[in-house]
Amino acid sequence: ARPRVGYFYTGKTGTELLTEKIKQFKVYEYQSVPIVVKEEASVYDAISTMFLEDVGTLFVVDEHSCLTGVLSRKDLLRASIGNQDLDAIPVHIIMTRMPNITVCYRNEMLIDAAKKLIDKQIDGLPVLKDSEKGLEIVGRITKTTITKVFVELIMDEHEHL
Amino acid sequence: ARPRVGYFYTGKTGTELLTEKIKQFKVYEYQSVPIVVKEEASVYDAISTMFLEDVGTLFVVDEHSCLTGVLSRKDLLRASIGNQDLDAIPVHIIMTRMPNITVCYRNEMLIDAAKKLIDKQIDGLPVLKDSEKGLEIVGRITKTTITKVFVELIMDEHEHL
Numbered sequence: 001a002r003p004r005v006g007y008f009y010t011g012k013t014g015t016e017l018l019t020e021k022i023k024q025f026k027v028y029e030y031q032s033v034p035i036v037v038k039e040e041a042s043v044y045d046a047i048s049t050m051f052l053e054d055v056g057t058l059f060v061v062d063e064h065s066c067l068t069g070v071l072s073r074k075d076l077l078r079a080s081i082g083n084q085d086l087d088a089i090p091v092h093i094i095m096t097r098m099p100n101i102t103v104c105y106r107n108e109m110l111i112d113a114a115k116k117l118i119d120k121q122i123d124g125l126p127v128l129k130d131s132e133k134g135l136e137i138v139g140r141i142t143k144t145t146i147t148k149v150f151v152e153l154i155m156d157e158h159e160h161l
Numbered sequence: 162a163r164p165r166v167g168y169f170y171t172g173k174t175g176t177e178l179l180t181e182k183i184k185q186f187k188v189y190e191y192q193s194v195p196i197v198v199k200e201e202a203s204v205y206d207a208i209s210t211m212f213l214e215d216v217g218t219l220f221v222v223d224e225h226s227c228l229t230g231v232l233s234r235k236d237l238l239r240a241s242i243g244n245q246d247l248d249a250i251p252v253h254i255i256m257t258r259m260p261n262i263t264v265c266y267r268n269e270m271l272i273d274a275a276k277k278l279i280d281k282q283i284d285g286l287p288v289l290k291d292s293e294k295g296l297e298i299v300g301r302i303t304k305t306t307i308t309k310v311f312v313e314l315i316m317d318e319h320e321h322l
Contacts, residue, residue: 018179019315047242051235054282056217073234074212080241081208114312118305121215143304144279150311151275154180 022153025110030149031127031139036061037091039068043079044086046071057124059137060095066134067103067126069095103128104141110149113141183314186271191310192288192300197222198252200229204240205247207232218285220298221256227295228264228287230256264289265302271310274302 035053037046039060046058050073060069071091079094080086102120104113105128113125127139196214198207200221207219211234221230232252240255241247263281265274266289274286288300 022315044242047238051239056234056284073217073238077208077234077238077241078212080238081205081247082245084243084245086242111312111315114308115316118309118312123217123304143284143308146311147275147304147307148279150307151272151279154183154272155276 023109023111025149026106027104027108027110027113027127027141028106028139030110030145031106031141032145034059034126034137034140036065036137037071038062039090039092039095041091042087043076043083043089043091043094046091047076047080047086050076055124055140056142057122057140058091059126059140060091061137062134064133065136066131067098067101067128067137068092069097070101070126071095072123098135101126103135105129106138110141110146114146117141117143117146184270184272186310187267188265188269188271188274188288188302189267189300191271191306192267192302193306195220195287195298195301197226197298198232199223200251200253200256202252203248204237204244204250204252204255207252208237208241208247211237216285216301216303218283218301218303219252220287220301221252222298223295225294226297227292228259228262228289228298229253230258231262231287232256233284259296262287264296266290267299271302271307275307278302278304278307 035055036059037049050058056073058071059067062068075094102116102122102125104125116125124140124142126137127141128135129138196216197220198210211219217234219232220228223229236255263277263283263286265286277286285301285303287298288302289296290299
């Protein structure tokens with residue numbers, strides 16, 4: 001394809017154009033499906049789910065799909081050291097509990113979610129939606145999401161322009 | 162500061178300029194320090210090191226600091242389930258071993274390292290340097306590295322331009 005060559009007037013530098021485009025990216029456009037377990041699930045079940053679904057963060061929900069806690073690989077690893085009876089420990093004992101969870105919302109900017117991951121030193125964020133029942137979990141944003149966006153952005157520009 | 166406004170002739174579109182800039186980023190400019198353990202270290206020691214250093218991936222080295230294996234949180238979690246004697250298992254039993262490890266090199270493009278993280282579905286890459294003794298490990302690139310670059314890129318452009 002012939003490269004597009006020409007004069008153009010923008011009032012902005014070239015790099016500003018792409019960063020402004022990226023700032024328009026919303027969480028709901030990039031979120032993936034959240035993998036959840038119930039509060040009564042055992043630590044053993046949670047570890048099995050984590051391996052089966054191949055995720056680094058599990059979200060704990062009540063009977064209305066509302067978020068009550070988060071389990072990281074670190075939390076599960078800590079619980080499993082020297083504990084022989086992982087079937088007997090429910091996850092609500094070891095999970096990080098609301099309101100001590102960093103969250104994001106569907107309409108938030110992706111870049112703000114990415115900033116939270118770095119500032120709070122966590123691997124994943126639950127994406128929430130306000131409903132009558134409480135804060136319903138509808139997605140997840142992780143460092144994998146952001147790394148994917150980064151790669152696709154750079155690779156795509158190369159192919160499309 | 163007065164915004165830079167004007168006509169400019171480039172032969173490239175604005176977004177191409179930033180993506181070409183990003184493609185120049187090299188691994189050695191962004192790598193962090195690799196956290197390593199020896200092959201004879203126990204699984205218990207490795208888990209302790211992982212918590213102490215707060216990393217998701219440990220690299221296993223021989224006496225010349227050359228890479229022989231990799232340990233992920235998943236590997237350690239798998240080993241710790243139902244195993245009471247983590248002190249008695251050396252990490253070389255459970256690690257992923259060379260040449261089955263995805264690696265990168267100091268002079269590689271950061272974007273290519275990011276692509277490997279996505280394609281291979283891993284959290285971290287060892288950064289290697291060819292030395293007389295073998296493949297020496299000199300750094301690590303993780304999804305955290307890439308997420309940080311993404312955030313700084315967007316936030317920085319906003320402040321500097």
